[in-house]
Amino acid sequence: YLKEEYAGDDRIRSMQVLNLRKEFELQRMQESEIIKEYSNKLLSIANKIKLLGSDFADSRIVEKILVTVPERYEASIASLENTKDLSKITLAEVLHALQAQEQRRLMRQDRVVEGALPAKHHEVDESKKIF
Numbered sequence: 010y011l012k013e014e015y016a017g018d019d020r021i022r023s024m025q026v027l028n029l030r031k032e033f034e035l036q037r038m039q040e041s042e043i044i045k046e047y048s049n050k051l052l053s054i055a056n057k058i059k060l061l062g063s064d065f066a067d068s069r070i071v072e073k074i075l076v077t078v079p080e081r082y083e084a085s086i087a088s089l090e091n092t093k094d095l096s097k098i099t100l101a102e103v104l105h106a107l108q109a110q111e112q113r114r115l116m117r118q119d120r121v122v123e124g125a126l127p128a129k130h131h132e133v134d135e136s137k138k139i140f
Contacts, residue, residue: 026063
């Protein structure tokens with residue numbers, strides 16, 4: 010009884026799965042997003058699909074991530090393509106590679122900010138301007 014009450018009948022479940030699959034397909038990683046946030050969003054949708062009794066392979070999540078991340082991750086993806094068989098790569102391997110690149114990029118940005126010289130603003134006295 011509880012299972013039927015919670016999940017609904019087969020028709021309702023199949024509609025829920027269809028809607029979740031559509032939601033999954035429409036996902037794109039935003040420029041302001043980090044890999045962890047994006048992968049958590051995809052995993053949440055995939056887990057809901059699995060809870061409703063449908064199959065959803067991790068390889069589909071891997072494909073989605075590799076195709077929809079912003080261009081700044083292209084170097085990591087190219088490296089993965091050259092060193093791994095992408096049809097057999099695990100979700101964890103992809104996430105670790107992309108997160109490592111993200112961390113390096115963030116550390117470089119921090120160093121650039123720390124190394125920046127403070128800007129000085131000189132006010133010009135309007136009465137002393139020479140034209």
